[in-house]
Amino acid sequence: MPEGDTIYRAAAALRTALVGRTVSKFEAQRLTGPAPRRGAAVERVESHGKHLEIVFDDGIILHTHMRMTGSWHLYHPGEKWRKRRHQARVIIETDEWVAVCFNAPVVETYREFDQTRHPRAGRLGPDLCNENADLHECAARLFHYDNPDATIGDAILDQRVMSGVGNVFRCEVLWACGIHPWAKVSNVPQSTCLDLVLTAATQLRANLNSPVRVTAPDVPGGLAVYGRNGQKCVRCGDVIRLTKMGEMARLLYWCPGCQVGCEPYPERDDSDPIARTIDPHPAGSQFVSDILRSRTAS
Numbered sequence: 001m002p003e004g005d006t007i008y009r010a011a012a013a014l015r016t017a018l019v020g021r022t023v024s025k026f027e028a029q030r031l032t033g034p035a036p037r038r039g040a041a042v043e044r045v046e047s048h049g050k051h052l053e054i055v056f057d058d059g060i061i062l063h064t065h066m067r068m069t070g071s072w073h074l075y076h077p078g079e080k081w082r083k084r085r086h087q088a089r090v091i092i093e094t095d096e097w098v099a100v101c102f103n104a105p106v107v108e109t110y111r112e113f114d115q116t117r118h119p120r121a122g123r124l125g126p127d128l129c130n131e132n133a134d135l136h137e138c139a140a141r142l143f144h145y146d147n148p149d150a151t152i153g154d155a156i157l158d159q160r161v162m163s164g165v166g167n168v169f170r171c172e173v174l175w176a177c178g179i180h181p182w183a184k185v186s187n188v189p190q191s192t193c194l195d196l197v198l199t200a201a202t203q204l205r206a207n208l209n210s211p212v213r214v215t216a217p218d219v220p221g222g223l224a225v226y227g228r229n230g231q232k233c234v235r236c237g238d239v240i241r242l243t244k245m246g247e248m249a250r251l252l253y254w255c256p257g258c259q260v261g262c263e264p265y266p267e268r269d270d271s272d273p274i275a276r277t278i279d280p281h282p283a284g285s286q287f288v289s290d291i292l293r294s295r296t297a298s
């Protein structure tokens with residue numbers, strides 16, 4: 001029977017193996033709720049008691065509860081599993097690891113901004129995917145944002161301002177408008193707020209019926225910054241960075257060379273370089289190496 005610390009170590013191991021990785025396959029038997037889209041990346045893995053949550057960058061959260069019987073295993077692709085396949089409730093595959101949840105009685109997903117799960121989220125802003133949405137209303141909500149110290153990068157993700165913008169569009173919209181992600185929302189002029197909203201609406205609507213997101217057709221892959229960390233920005237040639245941002249510590253891709261609009265002064269970057277923030281807890285790597293050692297021994 002798994003105790004909280006087992007789940008904690010499992011979460012640390014899953015974090016080490018999955019965070020920042022693209023999901024090539026997601027399978028879940030008898031899943032309640034929406035599945036993450038193919039190509040989504042894992043943003044966070046968290047445990048609370050026997051609850052384990054995996055957050056994907058498209059806003060889908062996978063919640064598993066282990067009760068007496070459940071467990072998470074990590075395997076390399078092609079490696080033999082220690083339990084039978086029909087016992088697998090969730091399979092998450094990336095290039096390097098396959099994470100399998102066996103026998104968990106509770107497996108469900110929900111959207112990050114689902115109000116029924118997050119009653120504190122408050123009233124949702126106009127839905128940008130709806131062509132009748134009042135975009136000036138969204139711009140006004142952004143301009144008069146209730147926390148003037150919030151960053152623009154966090155504020156445009158706040159579904160009370162406008163609904164529909166997830167992490168991919170956040171990164172792409174900020175780049176398209178040339179805005180520094182850590183700009184204080186109170187320093188962003190009204191015209192820029194409107195520009196951000198119009199850009200977000202245009203990008204979202206252009207992708208409504210497309211399985212592959214394209215916001216920058218001239219860039220190979222179709223996205224200007226998202227997923228392009230370490231590569232050259234097509235606008236200025238600087239190197240695109242990947243950092244964690246905000247309370248939710250979501251992954252942010254941005255270009256320090258040309259996203260200088262409303263740049264905070266003195267320049268302050270609250271970000272943690274991603275290399276340091278991926279699972280600082282040693283239990284994660286210990287757990288992974290224990291698994292590997294026990295398998296070599298057997």
Ligand SMILES: [Zn+2]
Nearest residue numbers: 233236255258
């Ligand atoms: Zn640039």
